[in-house]
Amino acid sequence: MIHGHGDDIGQYSETIRANFSSNVWYGGLNPGLAAHLQDKIDLITHYPDPAAETLQQAAAASYGLQPNQVLATNGATEAIYLIAQAFRGRSATILLPTFSEYEDACRIHGLDITWLSWEELTPATRFRTDLVFICNPNNPTGLILSIGAPEHLLRNNPDSLFIIDESYIEFTNAARSFLPELSAAPNLLILRSLTKSCRIPGLRIGFAIGSPERIQALHRHKMPWSVNSLAIEAGLYIFDHRQEFILPLAQLLAATADWRGQLQQATGWRIQDTHTHYFLVEIVAPTTVPSAAVLKQWLVREHGLLIRDASNFQGLTPYHFRVACQSPGHNQLLTDALRQCSQTGI
Helix, strand or coil: CCCCCCCCHHHCCCCCCEECCCCCCCCCCCHHHHHHHHHCHHHHHCCCCCCCHHHHHHHHHHHCCCHHHEEEECHHHHHHHHHHHHCCCCEEEEEECCCHHHHHHHHHCCCEEEEEEHHHCCCCCCCCCCEEEEECCCCCCCCCCCCCCCHHHHHHCCCCEEEEECCCHHHCCCCCCCHHHHHHCCCEEEEEECCCCCCCCCCCCEEEECCHHHHHHHHCCCCCCCCCHHHHHHHHHHHHCHHHHCCCHHHHHHHHHHHHHHHHHHHCCEECCCCCCEEEEECCCCCCCCCHHHHHHHHHHHHCEECEECCCCCCCCCCEEEEECCCHHHHHHHHHHHHHHHHHCC
8 A cells, every 4th residue: 555554644734733643752852863963974885784684683683582582674564465475375364454565465475364343353362364464552543462372373373474574563562572482483584673762763674573484484585775864873872772762661651551542532522442552433323424534634723733544444434533642732732623623523
């Protein structure tokens, strides 16, 4: 999906006062990282490392793994497409609603797709597909995989490769990473990202993590130089200064919980549960708001506020939209605007 994601701020001529459509951490760019990238700007006059091996080594050390268990990619999205390419013409199960790129990658590479809702998943679920995509915490719901002992899924389905996307793992204290399962689970691939928590979506830094055999299989499909020089340098700096990039998670989740309550009181709409800083809102009757798409355009035009129309997620409706917690002042702007439209209409 080239279009239809969040953070489509470039599509609007209006001034955007606050952007709620992206799940990226709202804090500013780390000053040390900014200075480091400025110092390394001359690197763009040379080709980067074709396989970003130095970055893979740094990531492996940070995650307590060997370098041959990590593949650096142009964001986690490149890893998703590499996986689908490696399993071209086979089959995949996708839990919904979830990130659209799993479906798009599978369709491009001719995989037969089976859909399963989050509510249907249990530790005893048996899969008949080659791949199983699970986003944990999930995008767009913000919910975590809460089925007791998720490692049972891996053991009960040895013929399915589970792709566990942990791109938002830093935004929750409720989800347990699958990284400890790697040594005992050859049917596991984990996706990680530096994009969201480090506020560098424009640099595109992601990782596929798995057994050396799985990573080598993906590497055979990877084009050279997909991770650029500044992205490599950013990743190296981040892994060397991890303490600087730890989110104020307790504060962020508390602010999110308070804001969800304020939105519920202001609108009377369905504010869905979450384990992260982002969540879904469903416009419910009685209302004079015809759809999330119309609401999105009204908010941009009248208030300079941007939300994520979530109607293009499989399993959601034209009345769903997603927002991510921002600063208290920005949150108040959206609360006031939604109160207005829920009371007087658009």
